[in-house]
Amino acid sequence: MSDLKNDRFIRALLKQPVDKTPVWMMRQAGRYLPEYRKIRAEAGSFMNLCTNPELACEVTLQPLERFDFDAAILFSDILTIPDAMGLGLSFAEGEGPRFEHPVRTAADIERLPIPDPELELKYVMDAVRTIRKNLHGRVPLIGFSGSPWTLATYMVEGASSKNFAKVKGLMYEQPHLMHKMLDKLAQSVAAYLNAQIAAGAQTVMLFDTWGGALGTEEYLEFSLRYAQQVRSLLNTNYEGQKIPTILFTKGGGQWLESMVDTGYDALGLDWQTDIGKARTRVGDSVALQGNMDPITLYANPDIIKAKVATILEKYGDGSGHVFNLGHGILPDINPEHVKAMVDAVHDFSGPYHR
Amino acid sequence: MSDLKNDRFIRALLKQPVDKTPVWMMRQAGRYLPEYRKIRAEAGSFMNLCTNPELACEVTLQPLERFDFDAAILFSDILTIPDAMGLGLSFAEGEGPRFEHPVRTAADIERLPIPDPELELKYVMDAVRTIRKNLHGRVPLIGFSGSPWTLATYMVEGASSKNFAKVKGLMYEQPHLMHKMLDKLAQSVAAYLNAQIAAGAQTVMLFDTWGGALGTEEYLEFSLRYAQQVRSLLNTNYEGQKIPTILFTKGGGQWLESMVDTGYDALGLDWQTDIGKARTRVGDSVALQGNMDPITLYANPDIIKAKVATILEKYGDGSGHVFNLGHGILPDINPEHVKAMVDAVHDFSGPYHR
Numbered sequence: 015m016s017d018l019k020n021d022r023f024i025r026a027l028l029k030q031p032v033d034k035t036p037v038w039m040m041r042q043a044g045r046y047l048p049e050y051r052k053i054r055a056e057a058g059s060f061m062n063l064c065t066n067p068e069l070a071c072e073v074t075l076q077p078l079e080r081f082d083f084d085a086a087i088l089f090s091d092i093l094t095i096p097d098a099m100g101l102g103l104s105f106a107e108g109e110g111p112r113f114e115h116p117v118r119t120a121a122d123i124e125r126l127p128i129p130d131p132e133l134e135l136k137y138v139m140d141a142v143r144t145i146r147k148n149l150h151g152r153v154p155l156i157g158f159s160g161s162p163w164t165l166a167t168y169m170v171e172g173a174s175s176k177n178f179a180k181v182k183g184l185m186y187e188q189p190h191l192m193h194k195m196l197d198k199l200a201q202s203v204a205a206y207l208n209a210q211i212a213a214g215a216q217t218v219m220l221f222d223t224w225g226g227a228l229g230t231e232e233y234l235e236f237s238l239r240y241a242q243q244v245r246s247l248l249n250t251n252y253e254g255q256k257i258p259t260i261l262f263t264k265g266g267g268q269w270l271e272s273m274v275d276t277g278y279d280a281l282g283l284d285w286q287t288d289i290g291k292a293r294t295r296v297g298d299s300v301a302l303q304g305n306m307d308p309i310t311l312y313a314n315p316d317i318i319k320a321k322v323a324t325i326l327e328k329y330g331d332g333s334g335h336v337f338n339l340g341h342g343i344l345p346d347i348n349p350e351h352v353k354a355m356v357d358a359v360h361d362f363s364g365p366y367h368r
Numbered sequence: 369m370s371d372l373k374n375d376r377f378i379r380a381l382l383k384q385p386v387d388k389t390p391v392w393m394m395r396q397a398g399r400y401l402p403e404y405r406k407i408r409a410e411a412g413s414f415m416n417l418c419t420n421p422e423l424a425c426e427v428t429l430q431p432l433e434r435f436d437f438d439a440a441i442l443f444s445d446i447l448t449i450p451d452a453m454g455l456g457l458s459f460a461e462g463e464g465p466r467f468e469h470p471v472r473t474a475a476d477i478e479r480l481p482i483p484d485p486e487l488e489l490k491y492v493m494d495a496v497r498t499i500r501k502n503l504h505g506r507v508p509l510i511g512f513s514g515s516p517w518t519l520a521t522y523m524v525e526g527a528s529s530k531n532f533a534k535v536k537g538l539m540y541e542q543p544h545l546m547h548k549m550l551d552k553l554a555q556s557v558a559a560y561l562n563a564q565i566a567a568g569a570q571t572v573m574l575f576d577t578w579g580g581a582l583g584t585e586e587y588l589e590f591s592l593r594y595a596q597q598v599r600s601l602l603n604t605n606y607e608g609q610k611i612p613t614i615l616f617t618k619g620g621g622q623w624l625e626s627m628v629d630t631g632y633d634a635l636g637l638d639w640q641t642d643i644g645k646a647r648t649r650v651g652d653s654v655a656l657q658g659n660m661d662p663i664t665l666y667a668n669p670d671i672i673k674a675k676v677a678t679i680l681e682k683y684g685d686g687s688g689h690v691f692n693l694g695h696g697i698l699p700d701i702n703p704e705h706v707k708a709m710v711d712a713v714h715d716f717s718g719p720y721h722r
Contacts, residue, residue, distance in 0.1 A: 015716060177698060180661055186667040186675075229661055229694075230642035231678075267622050287622060288584035307583055309533055313540040321540075324585075340583075344531060 017151040018216075023085040027217060027258035027280045029334040035326060035363035036084035037356050038156075041342035043089045047349060049076050054274040059119040060105045066089050067309035074145045079194050080349060084336075085217070088145060088210070089136055092160030092221055095202050096169045098129035116172030117340060118180070120188075123195045128202045129254045131209030135198040137285050138206075139213040148212030151274025152247035159206050161222035161263075162199035163237035163246065166192070173210065178227050185236055200240040204247035211252050219282070220244060226265015226284075233269060242276040250345065260303055264341060267292070274299050285340030300331050303336040306355070311339075311347045315354035331366050371505040372570075377439040378508050381571060381612035381634045381655045383688040389680060389709050389717035390438035392510070395445045395696035396431040401703060403430050414459045418444050421494035428499045430676035432506065434703060435710045435715065436570060438690075439571070440505050442499065442564070444492055446575055447512030449556050450523045452483035468527030469658050472534070473544075477549045480555045485563030492560075493567040500568030511569025512559050515576035515617075517591035532581050539590055546590060554594040558601035565606050571616040572635040573636070574598060580619015581636075587623060594631040599647070616658060621646070628653050639694030644682035656683065660709070665693075665701045668709035676712040 039215050044050055050073050057063040064070060069177070074089040093111050097103035102114030117123060118311070129135055160168075168174070170181035185192045207218045225237040232333045241261055261273055262282025273281050274296050283288040283292055283304035292302055310321050322337070329335040335360045369669050373380070376390040391696040395551055398404055404427050411417040418424060428443040447465050456468030463682035471477060500509050513523075522528070524535035541547045561572045570675040572625055604611045615627055616636025627649050637646055637658035646656055664675050678693070691713045697706070 026496050177663060179666055182661070182663040183666050186664060186671050226640065228643070229639045229659075232661075233640075265619070265640070267596070276721070284582045286580065286587075286619070291584070307536070307584075307586075308529060309536040310535055310540060317540050 018154060019151050020084055020153050023336060024216060024258060026333050026336050027260065028256065029298070029301055029302075029332075032367055033364065034129060034360050035329075035335050035337050035365060037337035038083045038085040039077075039343055039356075040087075041340055041354065042087065043073045044343060045345035046343055046347040046352070047080070048078055058288040060091070064094070064141075064163065064265070065137045067137060067144045071142040071144040071148055074141075075148060079231045081353055082360060083153065083356060085156055086145065086149060087156040088138070088142055088144045088158060088215065090141065090158070092133055092158070092164065092223070093168055093243065094138055094342075095159065095199070095206055096131060096165055096202065098134035099169075099199050099202070101169060108176040111168060112173045113169065116180075117166075117169045117195065118184075118192050120191055122200070123191055126195065126198050127296050128205065129196060129204045135206060139209055142213035144357045149218065155214060155218035156217045156219055156260075156354055157207060157210030157213075158219040158221060159203045159244075161225065161237065162203055162240035163197045163225055163228075164221060165199050165203070165244075166195055167224045167227075169358050172198060178224070182227075187230065196240045197243070200243040201247070204244045204365075205246070206246070208249050211249055211257050214259070216255070217260065218248065218256045219262060220261040220278075222261065222266065225263035230269065233266070235273060237263070237282075238269070238276065238367040240274060241273075241278075245277045251352045252294075258301075262303070270295050282338070283340060288328065289325060289335075290330065293329060298334075301334040303338050305338065305340040308341050308344055308347075311343065311355065313351075315351060318351055319362075322355055323362050326359070326363050326366060327364070333367065337363075371439070371603070372508060373505050374507050377690060378570065379610060380687050380690050381614065381657075382610065383652070383686075386721055387718065388714050388721060389507050389683075389691050390440040390691050391713040392437045392441065393431075393693055393697055393709075394441075396435075396437060396441065396706075397427045399472030399699035400697055400701045400706070401430055401434070406521040407568075409414075414445070415457065416568065418448070418495075419491045421491060421498045421613055424495040425498040425502055427471065429496075429502060434645035435707055436706055437507065437710060439510050440499065441494070441510040441573075442496055442643060443567065444495065446512070447522055448489055448492055448512065449483060449553070449560055450519055451490035453523075453556070454479050455523060462563060464528040465517065465522060466527045467523065471523045471549065472538075474545055477545055477552070480549065482554050484561065485560045489560060489563070493563055496564050496567035496569055506524065508570035509568060510571045510573055510614075511561060511567075512573040512575060513557045513598075515574050515579065516550045516557055516576060516594035517579055517582075518577045519553050521578045521581075523549075525673045527528075532578070543589075550590060550594045551597070554585045554597040555601070558598045559587065561598070561713065562603050563603070565597060565603055565611050569611070570609070571614065573603065573611045573616060574632075576617040576620065582621065587617075587620070588626060590628060591617070592623070592630065595627075595632075601680060603670060611676070612655075616657070622714070624649050634690065636692070637694060641680055642682065643689075646683065647683060647688075652688075655688040655690065657692050659692065659694040662693045662695050662698055662701075665697065666703045667705075669705060672705055673712040673716075676709055677716050680717050680720060683720070687721065691717075693702055
């Protein structure tokens with residue numbers, strides 16, 4: 015970590031002593047920033063932005079110019095892997111992702127390739143290299159991927175879904191096919207994250223956005239099992255550097271004890287879970303990342319600061335906490351409110367690290 | 369309970385011995401039944417159906433003709449109270465509920481009346497009386513209401529919401545106003561449920577559909593506290609009959625221990641929570657209702673039966689389990705699949721009650 019001017023984030027993930035609690039924000043490079051909206055408009059489409067390493071770098075760095083964030087996160091989408099598998103990703107304006115060729119049959123699953131990250135996903139690796147270079151060691155860079163289960167939901171449904179009827183149908187009726195698909199996805203995700211690490215990502219995070227749609231038994235069998243497979247395949251010691259890993263299951267608060275066993279260094283918490291109780295439950299084994307309700311950022315800065323103080327107090331003394339929202343920031347938040355949050359985390363957290 | 373030919377459901381809620389596990393289904397009177405769709409089309413609108421006691425009775429009884437359900441549930445909507453408060457409820461086709469006059473200001477909250485159930489909600493009480501009479505004691509009748517918090521979400525948002533930005537904004541920025549509104553709602557809900565009991569409801573259930581959108585602290589302060597206030601105001605001993613009470617918070621699996629303390633006889637579980645672990649956590653104090661994933665009903669009957677068997681086995685020996693889905697049945701389910709579920713519950717559960 016010799017090249018890092020600020021390694022608070024890495025240290026907190028590894029539960030090493032820090033001076034202050036580090037903070038970053040899911041979707042910190044995004045629509046709530048006017049400078050992002052400008053670049054996004056010039057790019058013409060969201061995918062144009064993702065696939066252009068210079069533009070992806072520019073929007074990745076934008077929030078660091080405004081706020082005292084302790085980490086940068088690669089600007090990309092969670093659905094790049096299925097796109098690289100040939101499913102044809104597109105984003106209709108205001109509608110969310112769509113796949114031209116959803117996965118429905120045994121033959122569809124059979125023919126799914128495991129993409130070579132430096133070929134089909136080279137634009138992502140180029141973005142990682144460009145960002146890492148332009149960061150000049152200011153803060154660490156987070157790489158990420160959607161989890162195998164979460165990718166599978168979009169691949170089978172063909173789009174965002176409310177009830178997940180198609181993917182759960184496949185899971186209940188033909189579990190062996192679902193397992194085959196998830197195994198391919200776990201291999202693909204691990205290769206993708208390892209390539210990001212090789213390209214310069216200093217931490218990797220797995221987003222299991224839809225694990226919470228499952229029952230406990232199905233979560234363990236179809237989601238967590240493949241998050242663990244990904245973890246087991248990751249190069250977490252890269253050129254002498256320890257690469258911390260983060261697992262985030264939205265709606266997964268009931269399953270933290272099981273998530274601990276997968277070997278990730280940190281667990282992301284949504285806002286439903288009490289972070290103090292979560293710390294008691296997971297013990298000293300993992301760090302925790304989270305978990306302010308994104309809606310809090312609509313409230314006035316005094317209320318935001320009070321909420322930050324409460325979350326810091328709940329986590330309590332010592333390292334192992336990375337402050338974040340419990341889910342991505344919403345597009346119409348006032349950036350001044352983000353500043354109130356970030357500064358409050360740094361201003362209030364010193365006493366917990368003495 | 370002398371007039372009940374089948375009191376399995378009531379007995380299970382009170383953890384008294386039963387011969388088989390009782391079963392009913394949220395939204396059992398609904399769109400998946402062709403005979404429902406016929407009446408619904410004749411009524412012209414959903415609210416016409418709710419406000420006509422004869423039609424409401426007819427659709428309430430329809431699922432009992434097809435399936436061996438152990439309870440009937442009043443056909444109505446969770447938003448009748450805000451409608452009776454003058455907010456102007458309507459349902460645009462395929463769009464969900466809308467209020468003409470959402471609640472946004474202190475003055476809006478100040479002027480909210482506490483409806484007299486036998487005046488402004490007389491159509492509901494007439495439906496309860498009509499259904500109870502036409503049931504002839506075949507199975508018990510469940511009355512219900514939305515929880516104060518859940519009603520408040522629709523009243524402030526004015527419609528269904530994804531992020532609950534407006535109602536959470538009010539909660540974070542002006543908690544005293546939110547409490548005032550929730551207190552009025554708790555009084556209104558208790559009066560409404562007590563009137564349903566007086567009209568013939570033999571069990572009452574509180575639907576906290578959106579409690580799970582809150583953080584732990586906010587759930588306890590703004591949702592559960594008012595569910596408890598409702599409970600404390602209920603006439604649960606009516607004319608010598610014990611009226612069991614059920615509390616269901618969708619997404620509330622982390623908070624079961626706190627829910628136990630409110631005094632409800634049973635807790636509803638969504639499908640995310642493992643019912644075996646839930647039973648261990650709540651101990652002998654309450655019964656549990658649930659919790660098959662509604663999507664399971666798309667699968668073939670053999671898979672449905674296997675899932676029923678798993679849930680029964682997880683709950684284990686003894687009374688205190690009411691089988692149900694973890695949320696309402698979806699509109700495009702094949703009724704034959706419902707029959708497979710209901711019959712499997714009765715066929716497989718005997719050994720757990722010896």
